[in-house]
Amino acid sequence: MSLINKMLQDLDARGTPDGRGDAAGIRSVPERERGVSRALVFGGAAGLTAAAIALGWVYLKRPPVPPVLVSVATTPVPAPVSAPVAVVPAPVVAAPVAPVVAAKPEPVFQAEEAAPAPTRARSAELRRITEKPAKPAAAPVVKTTAPVTSERIIDGKQVTAQQRVENEYRRALAQLQDGRVSDAMLALQQTLQMDPRHQGARETLVRLLLEAQHPDEAARQLQLSLALDPKQPAQAMMLARLQLDKPNGGAAALDTLMRSLPHAxxxxxxxxxxxxxxxxxxxxxxxxxxxxxxxxxxxxxxxxxxxxxxxxxxxxxxxxxxxxxxxxxxxxxxxxxxxxxxxxxxxxxxxxxxx
Incomplete structure (x- = not known):
């Protein structure tokens, strides 16, 4: 996302006049005209001074105008302004009347005097006040409880427990195909932790344990599987063969076979x-x-x-x-x-x- 910063410039590019008059038009005033003008100037100045004092006295004695309070609670809020509002500074008022200050829509504040701000700041403030606050978007519903054991969100998709088991089993087979036997055995054990009845993972793990010369661990895995589900004749036969390799293991092998016989x-x-x-x-x-x-x-x-x-x-x-x-x-x-x-x-x- 690219952000474009607009630069507001309020510089007067026009030059001001130099204020120079025409020197050629200046001429000397005769002494007689100069004397008459001086007397008139002094008399007029004195009269104007007296009039100004009288007017100032009357003005100062006039009762002050109370400050105007504006309650914006009942004032209708204008429609949202899409474009920035140009603000024209208010003319200077000679009377000491407190300026009307707009406030935020919710609380009502007393009117207060504010020092003139730059044009850009006043424009942003006016937009903030006049625009109707947008209705906040509804927040997404977030479950605070832990996800159920049968489902989980992975990469934004809802995955069931059985799908997670199959994904882990396929990962183990892929590692085994790549020759990473140790990683594959760990993944198979993880699969069996999630689903102890997964026969494909159990039989593959037993085969790898036998190839790695770990018959005792292989027998333990088969015993765990048959304890959960005795309806597995192939695993019962495999366990019985491992038990026959032990001294006096005939009785254990026979017990294993007899427990699964009803299913074979x-x-x-x-x-x-x-x-x-x-x-x-x-x-x-x-x-x-x-x-x-x-x-x-x-x-x-x-x-x-x-x-x-x-x-x-x-x-x-x-x-x-x-x-x-x-x-x-x-x-x-x-x-x-x-x-x-x-x-x-x-x-x-x-x-x-x-x-």
Missing amino acids: TDNGDYRAFLAGVLQREQRYREAAEHYQLALQTAPDNSVWWMGLGIALQADNHPAQARQAFERAKGLQTLSPQLQAFVERKLVQLTAATAK
Whole structure:
């Protein structure tokens, strides 16, 4: 915004006359005329002096005129003046009458004498007095209370709590893409502080913690997530794997899987993993049951058939175990090591049944 300052100039550019008369027109007065004029001048001067004294006496004895008070409370205010008002100085009044002084619209002041001010100052004062005060604009409504937790104003836009969470999560992913792993982990933790149930942020943070060789912190994050929402089979399986790596961690892993089992009844991978943990804890009958339920979702999974054969053999069901091993071998999808393992198991079962 540019401000233009107007310079007011009230200088009389015109020159004043030099006051010089015509020297050529001066002539000497004869002595006779000079003598007559002197007597007349003295007589006229004396008469004028006496008349002035008499008039002054009469003037001074005249009763003074009381000062005029103006109440501007009832005086109508003129319309706003758009252009500056030129002020013409008032003529000098010989009588000692107090000048009329205008006042502000609200209070009423007594009239007082004021010394003449420069033209520019008097113009500004007259504009201030005569212009009708503009109606003040309504002040914007400002909330004094703290913003609600679900909404916030950012860059002049109203942003909900969920939008803030997603913005923070996207910022973490952008930092991760730029290779700033530490910053990304901090942003993910900030996202989880705002929304502990954000599964994308939780799983990404767990993966980064595992890559950074922090399995204990990764397990803690998974436990926090499952405590809030156990309906997360994938996280339960991940936590169970971390718990199995601990000494005597089979019981903790089994407890984790059993708590989330009601939310994974149709998940074959989940049931097969649970069956493997049960088999490790020597709970072979339960393991066989979950392997059979898992195979209902994926009948051609040779690894699960092999696991079922192990559980049945350990639970003293050799015939059923042999059938399971034969099915695993016949699918021809096992690795060479597992294929060899299944063949050895078949030899053992064949020899046992032959006796």
